[in-house]
Amino acid sequence: MAKKKILFECQACGYKSGKWMGKCTNCGAWDSFVELGEKEMEIIKSLERTSGNKALCITDVTQEQIERFGTGDAELDLVLGGGVVEGSLVLVGGSPGVGKSTLLLKTCANLANSGKKVLYVSAEESSGQIKLRADRIGANSKNLYLLNELVLEDILAEFRQNGYDMLVIDSIQTIYSNTITSAPGSVSQVRAVTFELMRIAKESKKPVFIIGHITKEGSIAGPRVLEHMVDTVLYFEGDSSKDIRILRSFKNRFGSINEVGIFEMTQRGLVDAKNIAKKFFDKKSNQAGSAATVVMEGSRPLILEVQALVAESGYANPKRSSTGYDAGRLTMLLALLEKRLELPFNQYDVFINIAGGIKITEPSADLAVIAAILSSFRNRPLNKETIFLGEVGLTGEIRDVMMQDIRLKEAAAQGFKRAVVPSKPLQENVLKSYVVESVEKIIDWM
Ligand SMILES: Nc1ncnc2c1ncn2[C@@H]1O[C@H](COP(=O)(O)OP(=O)(O)O)[C@@H](O)[C@H]1O
Ligand SMILES: [Mg+2]
Incomplete structure (x- = not known):
């Protein structure tokens, strides 16, 4: 019988090693290595799996059908490449206070008003706090549901059972999966949570948005693994002390990455910066x-x-x-x-x-x-x-x-x-x- 392979991983940067190390040789973090469990190895394997597929002649391949719908926000639609794609996983990153929650809450309300049932999960703020923001920016809708929850399995159960058309997770760094022992925000957790969210997006054919905080160094905390796994990565730029915000597409499987969205932060939330000139x-x-x-x-x-x-x-x-x-x-x-x-x-x-x-x-x-x-x-x-x-x-x-x-x-x-x-x-x-x-x-x- 082959010996079971043991793998350790730095929870700050994702560097993998066959032996435990006190200090990560890649990012310099101390005491950041944990042994990967069975579940984590399974996820890593299924992310890497490409074997077992047969080559097909390109003339026999059927084109992937992409279905999109507008978000009610012209700037966001532009950056997404013409609207949200059903079954896509979208990451919205940016520094704290830049306006990620504001943008997505408003988008959820727009979609809810157009008849979609939307679930907004916040592990960062209480539902009461979100309601306060919703009142300020006009994001109240009968079809918009708030869930204050940290555990991924409970979030997925709610989403599966009650027929939602869209899911927003605010933020990825605060959610954790029961099946993984590492702390929320660590590489293992972020990877496991994103993996499950990707699975539910593909399985339900509904769009899933993930909010991610950016560290001072400019990367999504907990790692690049996230960028590789999702379909679309949008980054919010702008100084929280100034009004103009730019939403830039960094990666998009369903559209060009050249367009940017330009917004203005106002008392009523983010509005399309009409007269930006x-x-x-x-x-x-x-x-x-x-x-x-x-x-x-x-x-x-x-x-x-x-x-x-x-x-x-x-x-x-x-x-x-x-x-x-x-x-x-x-x-x-x-x-x-x-x-x-x-x-x-x-x-x-x-x-x-x-x-x-x-x-x-x-x-x-x-x-x-x-x-x-x-x-x-x-x-x-x-x-x-x-x-x-x-x-x-x-x-x-x-x-x-x-x-x-x-x-x-x-x-x-x-x-x-x-x-x-x-x-x-x-x-x-x-x-x-x-x-x-x-x-x-x-x-x-x-
Ligand atoms: N009462 C208010 N009036 C105007 N702008 C506000 C008000 N409250 C918060 N904001 C703006 O909203 C921003 C916070 O946005 P938020 O969506 O919570 O950011 P993020 O989710 O990216 O951390 C603040 O930086 C501020 O610019
Ligand atoms: Mg927020």
Whole structure:
């Protein structure tokens, strides 16, 4: 008889080892290894199982039928790829206070009002607390049921017995399965709970939403295992001290991951940010160190204000700090300005901030960052009706940005008059455009 394999697993990061360790070699956590029980081994095995299937000719394979329905929230539908898919498992992650419970409670109410029977399970807040929120955001519905429960088996029993059309779990880190001995939130628990939720979603053909908290390091506490298991992963971004929230799709088996949802947090809950165009820049303020650019959030152009502060440094190593813009790119741009324009940035502290708490993830804002830096350095405001577009290369050349025409059109719609761009626009535009090929030329614009 083969010897039974014993496996230990770090409950902080999921690292597996054949022997027990006091300190995890992967994440450094102390005393985090537990021996995996039979049930856990079974789950791991069934997650890995791919054997025993026969190859089929693609012409004989029948297409998977996907059935979707709208959530009553246009932004959420957009991010999901056109609505919720029946039988799908969706993870909504985000830092505490960002608005996960608010969004899902409202979504549940919308669906309940449209005739679906919805079960909202909260292990974090009492039903009374949720009711308080429901009253505030207008999420009362005859078809919406609240369950205050920590034990997965009891939640599943309720869901199975009473004919619900949708299930929401708030949050995955607080629910535990009776069959596993580890603490809630540990790798073993999160995996076991998610596994069962996936099973019930597929078996009942009803959508299941899971809320997950994100740790300071930016990962869902208890691990990546969760991301691999679910169909769709949505992350909520935004500063809880500011109003704008962005819902981004990180993984989606049923749609594109390019679209983002943009919301505004109000007294009445999260509302679609209708007039977002004007939220991220203020054309009235005329300060040095501010430059406007257009970034693409999915298929939507968004005008953002890049702010720079350049101040003489009292330190041998001047400070560089960047919020919402890649710090490595900032260092690169400063080196380029020093070399090409012979400006003494090695004696200056430089701070960059993207107004509105948005993170710029594409390089098209490089030119605006340079313009803002030079404007602050010379203490000379830029023309408020000028928009800057362009990626900056290591040799100082200004490179094309994708979808330039769509960006310029939006800038024109928002009242901008001039654009500094890498190449001539294809379409005639109300904006007057000026082509700059290299960083040296940008100086003419200051
Ligand atoms: N009375 C209120 N008026 C306006 N906004 C509120 C009110 N109460 C809570 N909020 C907002 O709701 C947020 C909490 O949202 P919540 O959905 O509980 O977040 P999460 O579930 O992601 O932790 C707070 O950060 C705050 O912005
Ligand atoms: Mg919450």
